[in-house]
Amino acid sequence: MLGAVFNLNHPAHTVDWHFIHLSVANVVVIGLMFIAFFLAILLPFPGRSGREAARRGGGPS
Amino acid sequence: MSAAPATPPSTPSKSWTVKVREKGVEALPPERLLPDGQPTYVASWIYVFGVASIASLIVIIGSGCVIALKGPAWWHETGVGHFFNSIHMWSVELFFFVMVVHLWGKYWMAAWRGGRGRVWVTGAIVFLVAVPCALTGYVSQQNFDAQWISTQAKDAMNSVGVGAFFNLTNFGQMYSYHILLLPIAVVLLVSVHVLLVRRNGVVPPFELEEKLAAARAGGPDADASPKAPAGGQS
Numbered sequence: 001m002l003g004a005v006f007n008l009n010h011p012a013h014t015v016d017w018h019f020i021h022l023s024v025a026n027v028v029v030i031g032l033m034f035i036a037f038f039l040a041i042l043l044p045f046p047g048r049s050g051r052e053a054a055r056r057g058g059g060p061s
Numbered sequence: 062m063s064a065a066p067a068t069p070p071s072t073p074s075k076s077w078t079v080k081v082r083e084k085g086v087e088a089l090p091p092e093r094l095l096p097d098g099q100p101t102y103v104a105s106w107i108y109v110f111g112v113a114s115i116a117s118l119i120v121i122i123g124s125g126c127v128i129a130l131k132g133p134a135w136w137h138e139t140g141v142g143h144f145f146n147s148i149h150m151w152s153v154e155l156f157f158f159v160m161v162v163h164l165w166g167k168y169w170m171a172a173w174r175g176g177r178g179r180v181w182v183t184g185a186i187v188f189l190v191a192v193p194c195a196l197t198g199y200v201s202q203q204n205f206d207a208q209w210i211s212t213q214a215k216d217a218m219n220s221v222g223v224g225a226f227f228n229l230t231n232f233g234q235m236y237s238y239h240i241l242l243l244p245i246a247v248v249l250l251v252s253v254h255v256l257l258v259r260r261n262g263v264v265p266p267f268e269l270e271e272k273l274a275a276a277r278a279g280g281p282d283a284d285a286s287p288k289a290p291a292g293g294q295s
Contacts (some may be wrong), residue, residue: 029158037162040106048104 081108095257103263109169110163111258117156118251122244124149129240133203153195160188172264180261183254194243200229201239212234 013024023031127145128136136142143207164184173181200211215229265273 029154033158033161033165036158037107037165040110040162042168043106045104045106048101051101051104 080092089256089260094256096259099263100265102266102269107264110166112158113159114156114163115251115255117159121149122151122248124152125244134174137204150198153198156191156193160191164188167264170264170266171195173216174264174270175261177257177264179262180254180257183250183257187247187250187254190243190246194239194247197235197239197243201232201236203232228278 015022015024015027090114095177128149130140131142132143136146167181169185178277198213200207200214211229216222218224218227227238
């Protein structure tokens with residue numbers, strides 16, 4: 001445990017709701033995946049507008 | 062030894078190598094296998110997660126080769142060994158993270174459209190094979206953690222009846238699965254998956270597919286190419 005940043009020497013904290021039984025660590029990872037998914041949809045990709053403009057103009061892209 | 066007689070140009074060769082080459086080039090012409098660019102709709106962050114999965118897999122295999130070369134005493138007892146052990150574990154975490162986001166993205170854009178069913182199926186199988194590939198790593202650590210996990214997991218496997226085929230407490234078997242059989246399966250399946258993506262092109266957005274359908278029917282957007290990856294090259 002000396003090398004661990006967090007004290008891991010205890011049972012895992014869990015999220016319990018009806019039949020759902022998840023460790024907090026797994027809930028955090030699932031939440032991060034949702035955040036990454038929605039950011040990937042919403043955030044503009046660098047250079048996309050320039051590529052589309054070049055394609056519409058028929059010039060080299 | 063005398064030189065083999067030259068085949069007349071007009072006689073088609075029946076050699077299996079020629080047949081394989083011709084089939085391969087027909088299925089995947091060089092310009093489709095290694096294209097100059099991708100359609101403009103690929104310039105989106107959601108399309109990044111597939112190649113991020115491959116990048117993670119490369120790090121997994123590289124770090125796995127290092128710790129396999131050096132052995133368990135090194136990866137448990139030395140600072141550099143801890144570092145590579147951690148790189149191996151966290152690259153697996155990253156692999157599954159980006160692969161799940163990749164799966165979600167492809168699911169919601171119905172990536173099996175346009176004859177891409179095999180692309181979807183091979184991707185799903187990669188995911189299913191990658192899970193035991195990673196889990197056998199937990200029981201290959203050669204520490205008390207691995208002993209605990211293997212004795213717990215064997216009960217789970219036996220409860221569903223697959224314990225007759227493999228034994229999670231058999232270290233040699235699990236280690237072989239983890240560093241040889243399952244990684245080979247994952248790499249082969251990923252290779253087939255990528256080649257199928259190259260062959261079929263990246264799935265276009267829904268609205269673009271509607272325009273392509275209109276183009277095939279001779280509609281107003283008839284300038285679009287129906288078979289080539291649509292949306293213009295970037």
